[in-house]
Amino acid sequence: MDGREQQAAIRRGTFGRRLAIVFALQIVVVLIATFMGMNNVAPLWAVLAVVLCSGGLAWMAVAREWKPVSALARAMETWDPNRPDMEVFGSGHLSRKSDGDVVSLVKSLHGFATRIESYGERERNFTRDASHELRSPLTVIKMSSDMLADEPLLSEFGHRSLERIRRSARELEALVEAFLILSRESDKGLAEEDFIVNDVLRQEVEYARELIAGRPVELILDEPATFALHASPRVFAVLCGQLIRHALQQTDQGRIVVTVMPGSVSVINPAVDAVEAPSARKAHTSVDRHGFDLAIARRLSDRFQWPLELRTLPGANRIASIRFPHPQIA
Structure with a gap:
């Protein structure tokens, strides 16, 4: 002083x-x-x-x-x-x-x-450094795993380990995208455009199918409606991808349905009741139930004002739906 x-x-x-x-x-x-x-x-x-x-x-x-x-x-x-x-x-x-x-x-x-x-200054440094320093090794991991997949002398155990590496790389890539979006103080810098949500969802469903290889889980995309949005397709893909991955974590076996309705997208998954079917719950101990992806989805929906609603129906079916206030005709 x-x-x-x-x-x-x-x-x-x-x-x-x-x-x-x-x-x-x-x-x-x-x-x-x-x-x-x-x-x-x-x-x-x-x-x-x-x-x-x-x-x-x-x-x-x-x-x-x-x-x-x-x-x-x-x-x-x-x-x-x-x-x-x-x-x-x-x-x-x-x-x-x-x-x-x-x-x-x-x-x-x-x-x-x-x-x-x-x-x-920390926000700018983090988004700049993380965007480069985290994506670069992920790209190397994905390229190396693709090259190993073509190796004819790879054993069956090696193939299983390779699939786990590819699934983990895909999950880490989705987390990096979500964290980079949430780390920004605002949504500036994310390009907005008119896109059809069905096209983006098809790609996310294909990515998610790689995560359930070898598990008795079926992932279906139901498209009774088609609509478009004027927003960032990257944010939309990350948000829907987080909900789909959360449903995969909560499901031991059965069918997960991703439904496109006019102005909304919902993910329905059958959740195993621990009281009624304890043996079924132990069938896949690798299933993660901590709901980290759902927490990210909530933050994304709050940031971009796309309301997220969670419901539980009779029969232990869980529904996560996102409503988009300003849909457009595809």
Whole structure:
């Protein structure tokens, strides 16, 4: 803390005291002028002139005291968080007679603006570095697994291990896409376009079928309706992919149906009841039930205002549906 801020800290609260003094003096002047007018000591016009002058001087004194607060308010109106100017909240703009409360407010705003600037810088660095540093090894893993799949001398155990690697790489790729979208403060930078949701869903269903290879689970895409959206197809694909993967995690065996209805997409999966069928629950111990994909889907739906609804029907069927407020005709 420099000498100017120390002096301002000592004068903390002087703004209120100065206002009290100004108004007290104004009241005294008005009372004296009124008394002089009532006793014919001064003419009426002189009394009015004194009252008006005292009011004008009081207003000028209050305006002078309020000037630092007004300057700070104007600085906040013109301050851009995307291009922050820290000098706006610097103590160099304060006069030596600034009130301690104003200095404290400026210091707090300076610290808050600095944190926002640091947060924005971390966000940009993360999205830039993660986009490159995480996707590059994933690309190498996918290419290497494709090359190993063509190896004729690979054993059956090697093929099973290779499929697990490919499925894990696919899941990690989906998680990276979701995290990169959620890490942004806003959805700026995501290209929006008109696309048919059915085409994007077909691709996501094909990707998901790779995750259920060797499991008694059937994944079906039901398309009684077709509609389009003006949004980011990447966000839509990640959101629907997370719901489909969540259904795969919650299903030991049976049929999962992805249905396209006018303005909505739903995922229906049969969930095994632990009370009625404990043996069926143990059939596939590799099934993960922690619901991490569903948590990501909720955050995506909240971010882009696509309501997500979860229901449970008789027979242990679970339905996760997404409603799109502004569908378009395909």
